[in-house]
Amino acid sequence: MSARPTRGAIGRGTDFDSHDFSRPSRHSRPRTKERPDYSDAPSGRVIGVDRGRYRVLLEGREYTHELTATKSRRIGRKGVIVGDVVRLTGDTSGRKDTLGRIVEVEPRRTVLNRTADDTDPTERPIVANADQLMMVASLADPPARPGMIDRVLVAGYVAAVAPIICLTKSDLTDPAPITELYEPLGVPIVICEPGSDLSELKSMLASKVTVLVGHSGVGKSTLINRLVPDAERRTGHVNDVTGKGRQTSTSVVALRLPALEGRIADPGWVIDTPGVRSFGLSNVSPEAILAGFTDLAEFVADCPRGCNHHAGAPECGLDAALAGGELSPERLVSFRRILDAVDRPAYENG
Template structure:
């Protein structure tokens, strides 16, 4: 006789009313209800440092430090995020609040380590402008990097601005001529110059500043936000490159509360593996009209026959340098996507 049958016969005469029936595994029904944080205070994330988030509450203006709640799991919280905060929101020294929800983002600026890295790295949330900061000399401007940042801005739905610094060392005319066809606002600064034109572009906006190390980005921030005290450094004479002075992004409110600027660490590369070729073409708005007569399926590389961009160069309507910059990015994207 099997063990199962012997066990069944042994318990056959037991009265279930006397000894009670086997209890259910769960005596409490499961619930899909989740805590309601709709009344929780909302703050803006200003800095992120080793799992601690410095926030400014929107209504009270209180500055506080918060940790991320466990229920958020791996959901990232980045500078610029609007978050709901509970717990001790007094902002007093030694207190720690808790971020329980991240509000939907209007925009996210992304980058990858390089064009072969599939991992998207969110930099800043909820910015509506991206100011590309480029020195005119020391270090010299790099149109290839400017183009990449323009692509990232257009792909994220963020309006770009080009800020050319150190105009005391070189003339800006060549760079302005290169980007004028795109309709991108261009502002030019030099040490001690008035920043009225820059201020006008920043009012009532959230603007993230991105650029190479040593281009004067932190210096510009310090002038826009007195007391910001962002670290600055000279450009190395040996390499012609600046040293990283800002190690993390930080959001700073402009005087009078008229807007926000977000300073980011200097970059030496800006991967675009998350961007499509269509997004690249959208960033080069001055090229669009030349691609209308391209053969179907044209990828606009230098290997494509009868590409309208080559015809535009031959006709003198497009500069070879502008086309080369566009094709560098497209080729890199096509290679990384296989």
């Protein structure tokens, strides 16, 4: 008579590491906390995610190729996002119909997060290990929205990612009202239109990982297609009635930039993200919001102790700067709109 399989035995044909499922019997010694060492496993950069499958660029001394991978159960609920540097086992050849397995995620240098809106407590990581955050806004069709630009800048400062503002469609309207609003921040501003020279922008992106964020219809995909000619990102149009663009990019994807003439170093990466209608900051502190508005810092230095900087706050330096003509009403309104949204209890309690 054949022996029965022990309780908790794992069936054959599973695609998991055996040590991830070592379940001792009731009378065996307790399981140790020793974990497998994957330091010698090949590593790669996650450049795309699609329904539980991860596209990874594997780079080594003697090879560079893409492969498809799944997430190992040992990672648990920890998400794997575009930009992550990961360790892999399994079939890492990249051949058709093969799968590698992501078994480890390297510590992230930076993480860009957002929430669905200012009432959503769930923070969603968008991109890992980015160096720069480029807010793409069109000057017309649809017009630039300073409130959205401010939110993305705040998110960039919180994530310790250097911000850039890119204004498209400058052939349709004068960019001066927007540039004058943001020049005091010292944030690089790039202005472009169809067919314009992108050499300045390419130099800013060289050797960096830059994530692009913006509303649908602002020309983000068109810009990426010019920066990476073989990207073939779909472009859309703006609805004449609503003034809103149709989302054409449906997933986050990392694209390597072409090498610049005369440069040997890594040409850099751009990460395209789907167009967004809103950019929630529910988990961002009021102090972080103020840090994002660097042009306001000098005006709050003399605020009374405990000033929350909301409208109606007694002797707030922001109101004094506004009355003295040192601060534009648009900047103050934008700052307080974000502050009110994420700091509602303080606002309501005065």
